[in-house]
Amino acid sequence: MANLRTRLFGVEMPSPFVLASGPLSYGAEGIWAAYRAGAGGVTTKTLRLEPAINPTPHIVVPRSSNLRATLFNSEKWADLPWTQWVESELPALKNHPGILIVSLGHTAAEAQVIAGPVVETQVVDAIECVAYRRDALPSLVRAVRDRTDLPILAKLTFNWGDELYETAQAALDAGANGYTAIDSIGPTLEIDVNTGQPRIGGAGNRAWMSGAAIRPVAQAVVAELVSRFNVPVIGTGGIFSAEDAVEMTMVGAAAVSVCTAPLLRGLAWFGKSSERLNRWLDERGYADLAEVRGIALSRLHTADGTTPLTFDFEPTLCTLCRLCIIVCAYAARQIEGEKPRDSELKQILDTERCRSCGLCVEVCKPAALRYGNWPREQR
Ligand SMILES: Cc1cc2nc3c(=O)[nH]c(=O)nc-3n(C[C@H](O)[C@H](O)[C@H](O)COP(=O)(O)O)c2cc1C
Incomplete structure (x- = not known):
């Protein structure tokens, strides 16, 4: 059995899967349920x-079946008062396994009031600072740092574009x-095609996208952060499978956090994903x-x-589906022969027309x- 134990800021977690800030971490009850289901850590709402x-x-779940592992949400921050978190929710999490991260937002003025009492509960392992506005994040981090030596995570959004790296x-x-x-990531907008009405409530019916659709963006950001800065990054965005977690780890993530996957699949997702990750390794x-x-x-x-590009063709595997021909924007491909999986089948490539995009292989x-010439071990 591979070892899934992961260390983050010196705290040992039973698995690399952290529940990200969201509906499932609404309070102590939900957070305990996540730990029991196998989450290696939890970030509060x-x-x-x-x-x-x-x-x-x-x-809402997007209408398009291509986006079924994606969500749009216009949910705000915690709906329990911060005083309740400090007085009862956090104390109820004493002796939790793995890491407990408190998410705190969105301005320095708020941190000046909330951060001290949160730290005084003595059950918290790290603070995550989240701001909607780019220029609010550094002062928010500073206000928390002035009140604690605990590790601080800065939550970053690609809504800031490449300026997120300056932030x-x-x-x-x-x-x-x-x-x-x-x-x-957002804002997004979904319309119900039967009624012409927006599908989600909130100002301007604008929503933010999470889940599978944002994973490649998240991964590019994590790779860039790890390359530029020598600090731990929790890779977050669209992780649904063990392979997704491996990919995020391959670009340097210290751990991964997930919100949409356990929200759509249930908390049992944590145990199943740990098993699958173990098997994969x-x-x-x-x-x-x-x-x-x-x-x-x-x-x-x-x-x-x-x-x-050069191409290798194995005729005995070709089903004659002709997708390679259909997707070629430049009409560079043909197949000679009529019988599927026939060793006589021939791929004909017009190298003058081919632009080496690679879609036919994909x-x-x-x-x-x-x-033929794209290094296989890099694929
Ligand atoms: C319904 C919902 C509510 C969320 N609420 C918060 C929040 O209160 N604070 C926060 O920092 N992130 C919040 N997030 C963002 C998630 O923590 C996470 O960064 C994002 O969803 C990407 O991860 P995922 O694709 O695994 O969901 C929320 C996401 C969703 C879907």
Whole structure:
């Protein structure tokens, strides 16, 4: 059995899966349920001075079946008062397993009131600072740092575009020790095609996207953060499977956090994902996640490769589905022959027309068509 134990800021977690700030971490009851289900850590719903009153409805599944593992939400921060968190929710989490991170937002003025009492509960392992406005994050981190030596995570959002990296540096300068990346992305807008009405409540019916659709963005941000800054990053955004967690770890994530997957699949997701991750590592002979952590970073290309692709074709695997021909924007492909999986089948490529985009290989399910000169171990 591979070892899934993961250390974050010196705290040992039974698994690398942290429940991210969201509906499931609404209070102590939900947080205990997550720990019992196998979460290696939990981040609370975001504490602010005023409890949230949420619009209704505030979570929708997109209509498009291509986005079924994605959510749009217009949910605000914690709807329990911060005083209740300090007086009863956090004390009820004494002796929790793994890591407990308190999410605190969104301004320095709020942190000046809330951070001290949160730290005094003595059950918290780290504070996560989250701000909607980019310029509010460094002062928020500073206000928390003035009140505690606990590790501070700065939560980053790609809604700030590439400027998020300047903000990340500013957060470190203000006293942060690591990052959670990324928050949900938006705004988005969904319309009910039967009624013409917006599908979600909230100001302007605007919502924020989480889940599968944002994972590649999250991963690019994590890779960039790990390359630029030598601090732990909790990779967050769209992780649904063990392989997703491995990918995020391969670009250097110290741990991963998840909100949409356990929300849609139930808390049992944590136990199942740990089992699958264990099996994935075992099957490939890895002893633990540390062995895969960051291995993709040295393979990230700094310059464009422009060598024309060559292709290998195995006719006995070709089902004659002709997808390689259908998706070729440049009409560069043909197949000679009539019988599927016939050793006489021939792929004909017009190398003058081919732009080496690679889409024909990507859509070939039986892998009859492969790259000849794209290093396989990098795929
Ligand atoms: C319904 C919902 C509520 C959320 N509430 C918060 C919140 O209060 N504070 C916060 O920092 N992030 C919040 N998030 C963002 C998540 O913590 C996470 O960063 C984001 O959803 C990406 O991860 P995922 O794709 O695994 O869901 C919320 C996400 C969802 C879907």
